[in-house]
Amino acid sequence: MLQHLFKLIWNKKKQNFLLIIEMLISFIVMFAVFTLVVYFYQNYNRPMGFEYENVWTTRYDNPAGMSDTDSVTEFRASLKQLVKAMPQVAEVAFSNVNTPFSDATIGGGINHGKIQARTNLYSADDAYRDVLGIQLKAGRWFSKDDMGAREKPVVINESLKQELFGNDNPIGKTVNDHDRVVGVVSDMKDEGDFTGRKNAVFSRVDTSNQLWGGVMLIKVKPTADADFEGRLYKALSGAIQNKSIEISHLDKLRTGKNQRLLTGVIIILIVAGFLVVNVALGLFGVLWYNINKRKSEIGLRRAVGASGAAISKQLIGEAMVLATLALIIGTFFAIQFPLMNVFNLATNTYLIALALAITFIYLLVIICALYPGRQAAAIFPAVALHEE
Amino acid sequence: MLKNYFKIAIAVLKRRKFFTFISLFGISFTLTIVIVVAALTDHVLSAGYPDTARDRELFVTRMKYKGSKSGSDISAGPSFYFFEHYVSKLKTPEKLALISHNYATSTYINNKKMVTQLSYTNDQFWDVLQYQFLEGKPYTKQEIDNAEKVAVISESTRNNYFGNGVAAVGKYIETDNIQYRITGVVKNVPLSREYFYADMFAPYTLSKEDIHNTDLIGDYTGVLLLHSKDDIDKMKTEYNQMVAKIPMLSKDLDLRFTYADSYLEAFTRGLPFGNGADSGIGKFILIISIFFLLFLSLPTLNLVNINISRIMDRYSEIGVRKAFGASSKTLVYQFIVENLIITFIGCLIGIMLSFIIIQVFNRSNIIPDMELSINFRVLLFSLFACLVFGFLSGVFPAWRMSRMQVVSALKAQ
Numbered sequence: 001m002l003q004h005l006f007k008l009i010w011n012k013k014k015q016n017f018l019l020i021i022e023m024l025i026s027f028i029v030m031f032a033v034f035t036l037v038v039y040f041y042q043n044y045n046r047p048m049g050f051e052y053e054n055v056w057t058t059r060y061d062n063p064a065g066m067s068d069t070d071s072v073t074e075f076r077a078s079l080k081q082l083v084k085a086m087p088q089v090a091e092v093a094f095s096n097v098n099t100p101f102s103d104a105t106i107g108g109g110i111n112h113g114k115i116q117a118r119t120n121l122y123s124a125d126d127a128y129r130d131v132l133g134i135q136l137k138a139g140r141w142f143s144k145d146d147m148g149a150r151e152k153p154v155v156i157n158e159s160l161k162q163e164l165f166g167n168d169n170p171i172g173k174t175v176n177d178h179d180r181v182v183g184v185v186s187d188m189k190d191e192g193d194f195t196g197r198k199n200a201v202f203s204r205v206d207t208s209n210q211l212w213g214g215v216m217l218i219k220v221k222p223t224a225d226a227d228f229e230g231r232l233y234k235a236l237s238g239a240i241q242n243k244s245i246e247i248s249h250l251d252k253l254r255t256g257k258n259q260r261l262l263t264g265v266i267i268i269l270i271v272a273g274f275l276v277v278n279v280a281l282g283l284f285g286v287l288w289y290n291i292n293k294r295k296s297e298i299g300l301r302r303a304v305g306a307s308g309a310a311i312s313k314q315l316i317g318e319a320m321v322l323a324t325l326a327l328i329i330g331t332f333f334a335i336q337f338p339l340m341n342v343f344n345l346a347t348n349t350y351l352i353a354l355a356l357a358i359t360f361i362y363l364l365v366i367i368c369a370l371y372p373g374r375q376a377a378a379i380f381p382a383v384a385l386h387e388e
Numbered sequence: 389m390l391k392n393y394f395k396i397a398i399a400v401l402k403r404r405k406f407f408t409f410i411s412l413f414g415i416s417f418t419l420t421i422v423i424v425v426a427a428l429t430d431h432v433l434s435a436g437y438p439d440t441a442r443d444r445e446l447f448v449t450r451m452k453y454k455g456s457k458s459g460s461d462i463s464a465g466p467s468f469y470f471f472e473h474y475v476s477k478l479k480t481p482e483k484l485a486l487i488s489h490n491y492a493t494s495t496y497i498n499n500k501k502m503v504t505q506l507s508y509t510n511d512q513f514w515d516v517l518q519y520q521f522l523e524g525k526p527y528t529k530q531e532i533d534n535a536e537k538v539a540v541i542s543e544s545t546r547n548n549y550f551g552n553g554v555a556a557v558g559k560y561i562e563t564d565n566i567q568y569r570i571t572g573v574v575k576n577v578p579l580s581r582e583y584f585y586a587d588m589f590a591p592y593t594l595s596k597e598d599i600h601n602t603d604l605i606g607d608y609t610g611v612l613l614l615h616s617k618d619d620i621d622k623m624k625t626e627y628n629q630m631v632a633k634i635p636m637l638s639k640d641l642d643l644r645f646t647y648a649d650s651y652l653e654a655f656t657r658g659l660p661f662g663n664g665a666d667s668g669i670g671k672f673i674l675i676i677s678i679f680f681l682l683f684l685s686l687p688t689l690n691l692v693n694i695n696i697s698r699i700m701d702r703y704s705e706i707g708v709r710k711a712f713g714a715s716s717k718t719l720v721y722q723f724i725v726e727n728l729i730i731t732f733i734g735c736l737i738g739i740m741l742s743f744i745i746i747q748v749f750n751r752s753n754i755i756p757d758m759e760l761s762i763n764f765r766v767l768l769f770s771l772f773a774c775l776v777f778g779f780l781s782g783v784f785p786a787w788r789m790s791r792m793q794v795v796s797a798l799k800a801q
Contacts, residue, residue, distance in 0.1 A: 018693050018696070022690060229496065242597075245493075245494070246503070278687055281690075286693050289700070
């Protein structure tokens, strides 16, 4: 049966060639779209890894001309004191510009022995984990005892732990030849709900390694309102002369970030949707036309005893074989993405997308062939043969 | 002759309504997307309020240090110091406009937060950029030198702060705990004019950042206005000579990159395509073209398939015409013209659809004050795209048809 279908297709190879190319390109488009959707969906399903509610951020900078370690330390301590003294403030932490949802990233390399990895670099102080509610998976967070430690303490996240240490216990191990891992925290989706897995290394904010300004994270109590924000703003403007103060709320930044990404995805989906409708109509038209052309052939088959269902099955089968040919070529190209690790996505993202794209194309072809197939099944042999 | 083709094309369209629908749907939707994207690109990349003299302007938007050994680099806007000490000494430009990046400043009134995007400018900024003053006038050089607390605000800032249409000149506005006297109100600029958008403009002497800081990296953008567009090459040469004379920052960061660019060059340099002296325009256009062709390939293939079916439908007609002596060339020509006619009908529908989409977009205020329009350039481009599309989808089926054997074509009847 299958052999027979192949023969039928081969006899019309010229006509079918373009159809196959069209299915092939549709498949590649759908594979790309599904990869995107699956990737974002998988990310969306992972936990945030930290709490963004009631956390505010603002930039800060040292007063003009201040550059020695002691006076910067003192300045930061008094700034922290000032903010923490306000009744609606729960906790204050200093960090660098790459706070959650901020658009800024700081990247770098890290190694453990011979294993190299790319990672995001974060500066955090002792209160950073409490402000953002990051979950500790192993070891400990920074504390006062780390001040002046001989080996710089660092905390890494789970993704990086997996990449550098596999299933070994990373606590106490050395990275970058002279830093010591003291803790492991859960992954943070700090670039929005759809962020993929990113490596992270936290190092302790210390006036010896960060003399310049950065960002202050302020955890406020739920009672904090715009009125309080106004007072906080006045107080900060008084204390930080050298920088325009802008208080941002992490939950609003998150919404903005998600919206921007979703807008892009929705535009892509709309365009892809139109392309699919276009292709579906085209396939439908061509199949329908082909069947009309083959009226006499079908009539002859009916006359020698084929049932309507058999005819309809044959036509759908032919379309499926065409689709299969296109999918085999398409899969060959698609499978290169996980094999060559093109965009650094997880293999199972590609595989799910591949399965979805294949199913989608088959469904599309079946739906497009269904009506013409039924029509062909309804052909009366007498009428069809009479035309000849 | 053309009139005949037109009649035939219409007759064919009427005969198989379903195929006509598929063709027109494919053509019009594809062109709608092309036109909307073209309108968006045109808006972002071409001159418009307040930046109207773009053909004789060069932009200085970036300062990059790079270490030739370490490979590390720092990139940001040039600093005010850089413009004042180096760029303003150049002889070719007529004027130099300077504007800082936006600073978000806040005011809290009546338990409400108002965020104002504040940019600092020099006095020539108001000569180079043609902001439309609804009332008042820009601040003067005198006021800047005296560091007077004056500001020009946008229409929407005025409406938010003082109420709709209330005159604001001479009144005071407070933000960042500073009271500014308003000297003028300008028409809103859309966010898409990234260098020139701000809710409020103030003299650079009021900036909190230290303007005497001798670092070359900062957060200013400079616009060099030339006497005529013929000066562009001269200006670029002079600029590069000036850059070569700037002392080195440090041993680690021994390379400097900063250029006087046309708007498009400055735009592509900001994307990952630009590298060193190459602004990346070539790569940018190449990638856009590849994307465009890939996007067009699917609807084109679809149309080719439909067209082949249509032609097969007219087997007998073609056979008869061939038998009576029509050459293959004539038939190919006829079919391509027919296809172009269909494409143009689809194109008209596409233009109407994109007109509706653009109206909806403008009304929706997704990007405030951004007014997209289908202007002459965009229309010309869409007609071109339409021509390419119609030609591509017509050539292959026509070629197939022309190779048809007369005998088999007639026998099919």
